[in-house]
Amino acid sequence: MIQKKIKKLTSIFRQTYQLEGKTDAGDIRCAQVMDRIRSLGPLPSGADVFMWFEQVVWRLSPAALVLILVAAFCLTQLDILADHEVFSLFEDTEEITLAQLFVP
């Protein structure tokens, strides 16, 4: 029973709401809007940079990806192990020297 009444009430509300769209909407104070827009000035040229980014830079992304993959491959091929070994040699010396300090 209540559901039926809710349905009736919502249907009336729908009609009432839709009447708002049919009444005279009235005019906007155009002069006021244009004053606000003029005070903002011409649209910034920075937007062009974003458009350029969107149109051009994204097209280069596949090439950039290939470059990153090649660079990663080259890095794995470099002989960085030798540097590590040299570094660990110094570390070992340090440990020995410290250990010697505690020898009576």
Next chain:
Amino acid sequence: MTCVADDDIVKQVIGGNVNAFEYLLKKYQGHVMKIIRKHIPGSHADEAAQDVFVRAYQALPNYKKKDSFKPWLSVIAVRTCYDFWRKRYRSRERPMSELSDRHQDWLQQVLSDQSSLSYHDIVRKKEARELLDTALNQLSAEERIILELVHLEGLSGKEVSQLLGWSIANVKIRSYRARKKLHKILTPWIEETEGGRH
């Protein structure tokens, strides 16, 4: 034809001719006002409509030629209304849920099958809009805008998803919840009116 003309104007405005925007403003002010008047109280409508055009001007560099200007502007108008309610709800006081005698009388007339008023008169009564606003004021900004667009205006899920930028599934879930909440608000009103009658 009109789309081409609009695009030319947009190009001119982006190129630095700010005054060219007045053509778009005059052409679409009625359309924007219609959207605004449906969602926002009359006393705030003019200010909100002005905001729509200022936002549109600032967003012109993002306007894509493949879109038509009118639907693009409609999206800005609906989102401005949504933002209006979000700001307003942040600072609102607790909404009034008790009905006045005048509203109860109207409800009694509506709900009784032997009403002396015609359906047309009932719909046009000031109380109808006031009660609708009272109910809508008890919803959140999201629920309010979705209920207005889907249930009161009758737009499809796809149309609403384009206007608000939400997914269709999200629109469906929110619209279902909003309708449920509206029913929860209306039920005690009906019970109160029924109780008063007996």
